[in-house]
Amino acid sequence: MEWLLYVSAAIVAVAFALLVVFIITTLKALKQTMESVSKTVEDLQGQVDGITKESNSLLHKTNALADDLQRKSDSLNSVFSAAQDLGLTFQTLNHSVKRVSDSVSQQADERSEQVAKAVQWGNAALTLWTKYKVRKDTKTAQTGYRQAK
Incomplete structure (x- = not known):
């Protein structure tokens, strides 16, 4: 029976050794995974820092652009x-011209009969003047013709 105790102790020792080997293997794999995660986090941190710097630069440029635009x-x-004042002035001028034009048009309508007269x-005076001048020229021409004879 004593040998059973030795065998059981040997089985326990082998089982413990196997357990330690599997734990060591698992821990090594976990170590590699953690190193990979650590490297990824460091790379990500560098990228985030670069993005932060670019964002700050872009924000400063945007603020400067907004100030310039303002x-x-x-x-x-x-x-x-x-331009608004000029538009109001033109509008006032247009109203004034329209009033003057309406006034002139109204007065022209009222005086159109007088103008026609x-x-x-x-025309009558011009006709009389023309006839007078023709007669005078005719008389002068006849008088000059008689005197020349």
């Missing part, structure tokens, strides 16, 4: 204000 927008406000009188 300044230019503020300077354009005066241009738009002046004045034109008729002018």
Whole structure:
């Protein structure tokens, strides 16, 4: 029976040795996995740092661009204000011209009969003047012809 005790102790020792071998193998694989994870995390940290720097740079450029855009927008406000004032001035001028035009048109309509009469009188006066001048020239020509004889 004593040998049974030795055999059992040997089996326990072999089982313990196998258990230790499997644990060592598992721990080595776990160590490699952890080293790979550590390397991946370090690479990822480097990439995150690079992305952070680029993001900060992009944010600063965006802020500078927004400030520049705001300044230019503020300077354009005066241009738009002046354009609005100019538009109002043109609108006022157009209203004034329209009123004057309406007034002139109304007065022309009211005086169109008087103008027509004045034109008729002018034509009559011009006709009389022409006839007078023709008679005078005819008399002068006849008198000059008689004196030449």
